Amino acid sequence: MTETELLTWVRGPGFQIATIIFVLGIMLRLFEIIMLGRKANLAEAKGPEMSSGVRTIFTRTLPDASTFKRSTFTITTGYIFHIGLFVVIFLYAPHILLFKAVLGISWPALPSTVIDATAVITIITLVIVLVHRLKDPVKRFLSNFDDYLGWFVTILPLVTGYIAFHRVGMSAPALIAIHILSVELLMIVFPFTKLMHMFTLVLARWYNGAISGYRGVQS
Amino acid sequence: MNEADLPQFNIQIGNELTWNVKPILHEIRHGLRKLLETGESSIIDLRSIPLAPGEEETIIDTLGCGEVHAKLNALGPSEIYETRFAGVWLITHFNEESSIISRFIEITVFPDILKSQSDDMTFALDLLENELDDGAESDKTELHAETNT
C-alpha cells in the first residue's frame, strides 16, 4: 500500500469505523447508566434537585480550597494538560475543518505557532503526570491497565501530530496518516476506558448536586 | 466591460512576506566585506530562494543602478550592470524569447562572463589570421593580375 493509499483509507473507511465504535460506544454506556435509575428517596425534599444539579455541573469546574491544598500538584498539572488538549484539538485550523465536516459548524482558530507551543507544554505535562503516577506509592498502587492505556492513547496523537506538523523522519503523507490512525485508536478505545469521564462527569456532577439540593445542603 | 469593472485582484501582498529580503541584503554586505578583505568573489542565485511576488523587485530596486551597464548577446540577451554599490553586480540571463532563465547577484571586481574567454580568443585569432591571409592572397592575386596584363 502506498502512503497516499494509506492516507486515503484512514480518512475514509478508517474514520467511518472509528466513528461508529466511538459514538455507538459512548451512547450505549451513557444510556445504560441513565437506565439504571435511582432508588426512590422516601424522605421529604428540602430543596430543588434539578437546579442544584445543573448548577453543580459548572461550579465543580473550580476546585474548593481544601481539596486544592491537599492535591495541588495533581490539580495544577491536570488543568494544564486538559486546557492544553482543548486548545490543540479545538482551536487548530485543520482540526476545526474536520469538525465543520462532521458537525457543520466552525469557529475561529488560533495561529499555528501558538498551537505548536501549547502542544509541547501539554506533552511535557503529560510525561510529568505519568512519572508522578509511577513514583507516588499510593497512586502506583491504585493504577491499573486502564489508567496507563488512557494515558497512552491520549499522548500518542499529540506526539504524532507534532511530528507530522514539523515533518521529521518520514515523508508527509505517511506522518499525517499515522497521526490520523492514532486518533482513530483513541476513538476506538475511548468508550471502554476511564476516558469516558469526558461525558460521565456531567452525570456525576449533576447527581452530586441533585442529592445535595434534595437534602437542602450546598454542593 | 471595461477594465474598471473587472474585479481587481491583488496578489502583490506586502514586502515583509517571506522575510528573505533583508537576509539577502545582509548576505551581500558580508560578500562585499569578504571581497575587500580577501579578494574572494561570491555569487547569490536569486532563483534558489523562495520569494513572494514583489520581493525580487524590492531587492533589485534597493540595489539600484550604478555606473556600468553591459548587454550580452549570447544565446539570447543578458543584462549585466553594476548596482549603486560598487562591486555588487546584477546579472540577468534571458533566453531568445526574452524570458528570464536565471538571475544572479555577483559580488566581484569584474564578472567572469564579461571577460573574453581564451577559447573564443584562440578561435578569433585563427579567424583573423585566415581573413588577413586571404586578404594578402587576394592582394597578391590582384597585383599578379595587374602585372600580368
Added chain:
Amino acid sequence: MTKDLSRKDKTLGEALRSQGISRRSFLKFCAATASMMALPPSMIPTIAHALEKARRPSVIWLSFQECTGCTESLTRAHTATIESLIFDSISLDYHHTLQAAAGHAAEAAREAAMEENDGQYLVVVDGSIPLGNPGYSTIAGISNYDMLIDTAKGAAAIITVGTCAAFGGIPHAKPNPTGAVSVSDIIKDKPIINVPGCPPIPVVITGVLTHFLTFGTIPDLDNLGRPKTFYGQSIHDRCYRRPFYDKGLFAETFDDEGARKGWCLYKLGCKGPTTYNACATTKWNGGVSFPIEAGHPCLGCSEPDFWDGGGFYKAISMPTENITKTAIYAAAAGAAAGIAIGATGRMKKAGARKAHQKVTIDDLEK
C-alpha cells in the same frame, strides 16, 4: 530520426562549438543549468568542465499509455534555447512524437541504437503500462510490456517522466480498467529515476538529464525514487503563502476576500503539505507562477494515487466520506442498545423482586 554519427562522436563542448556557440554563451548556459539544477553557483566551473568533456548518450524515449502532456511540457519549455541545447547534447534516437521516421524504419532505428550502445543508453518512459490486456496499448504490434522488457535489457538507467510512468497516474485511478502499472512495478533490475508530476516541470526533466550528462551518475533519490534536488521539499515548506497558514488566515471560497488577498488555500483542499515537488521555488513557465500563486490549491500531482486522494477540494484534515450520517446512525443505535440493555436489566431486577419470597418464622422453624 536520422543518425548523425559525426555529431555523436564529438563531445558536448565540440558539438556546441561547431554550432557556432561561443564559450561565453556556453558559460551562460552552464550558469542557467546550475540554477535550474538548484546547485550552488560556485559549482558553475565544475559543470562547465564536465559538460565540455561529456559524450552524448543515446536516449530512447518510449511513450506508452500517456496523454503526451509530458513531451508537450518539455518541448513547450520557455527556456527553449537551454532545452534545445540539452536535446542537442543527447542523441534522441527514438521518440514517437518528435521523430521523422515511422513504421518499420522507426523500430529499426530503435533496435540499432540499442545494439550500438548496449549497456550505455538511457531509456525515458512516459505513460503507464497496461497489464490487463497487452492489446490495450501497442506500438507497431508490440505490447508496451514487451517493448519495455526488451528495451530495458541493455539500458544504463531508466528515467520515468510523469506520474503515469512513475506511479501509474490517471489510468491507475479507480477502477483501473486497463490494469495500468508503473515502470518500477515491472522493471526490478535497473536503476530507475522517477520524475513524477502531471506533467513534471520541464526544467526538472532536463535537470535530471543534465545531471546524468554532467556527473554520469544517478542523482540522490528519495524513498519514492525521485531526485531529492527537485522533490526533497514539500510545496507547503516552500510556499510563499505559508505565513498566512501559520497566522490562521485562509481563503474560504474561490472569490472571497481571503482569496483576493492571497491567503492560504488549505481550506480549499490544497495538498501542498503532502506533496513533494519544486513548484513553489522553480515554478512554471520559466518561473512566472505556479498553481497556488494563481489562486488554485495544489492537486498533489507528483504523488502516487493523487487522483484517488479524497477529492481535490477537500482539505487534508477532512474525512473523505460523509461522517455526519454515520455518526447519527451510530448514536441512534447506541442509544437504542443502551436503553434496551438497561431495560432488560431493570426487568430482571423487577422480576427478582417479585420472585422474592419473604422468610417467615414458620420457614425458620421448619
